[in-house]
Amino acid sequence: MNKPIIKFATDFGPLLIFFIIYFNGENDLKVAIPPFIIATLIALAVVYFLEKRIPMVPLLSGVLITLFGGLTIYFDNKIFFYMKPKLLIYFLLQFYFLVNISLKNHY
Numbered sequence: 424m425n426k427p428i429i430k431f432a433t434d435f436g437p438l439l440i441f442f443i444i445y446f447n448g449e450n451d452l453k454v455a456i457p458p459f460i461i462a463t464l465i466a467l468a469v470v471y472f473l474e475k476r477i478p479m480v481p482l483l484s485g486v487l488i489t490l491f492g493g494l495t496i497y498f499d500n501k502i503f504f505y506m507k508p509k510l511l512i513y514f515l516l517q518f519y520f521l522v523n524i525s526l527k528n529h530y
Contacts, residue, residue, distance in 0.1 A: 426473060433469050434481070437462035437488075452501055456492040463488050480515070487511055 440462045445455035467485045471477050487507045494503040 429469065429473065433466040437466050452504060453496060453499070456496055456504065460489050460492045479518075483514060484511060 437459055441455050441459040444458055445452070448454040463485050467477055467481060470481060487510060491503045491507040491510075495501060
């Protein structure tokens with residue numbers, strides 16, 4: 424089993440599935456989001472099966488995709504799905520600054 428290929432497939436597979444379904448389904452988010460959520464959850468399960476842990480960034484991304492994708496489908500409002508990248512960047516920046524500040528205080 425070649426782990427780099429599987430890692431690449433778990434990182435980009437759900438995104439590829441989303442874009443293929445989105446562009447073949449007349450640009451309809453309601454059609455493309457459920458397979459995207461399922462593919463993301465399967466990718467997280469595969470990463471956990473291979474490494475016995477899930478890295479923070481894919482886990483946070485999977486949680487946000489599931490949460491905001493579900494909200495988009497439930498409320499039939501695209502704005503929730505569009506918020507996901509902005510919130511992911513915000514959370515990662517907050518994490519970076521907290522780590523940076525804590526390391527400066529200790530050294």
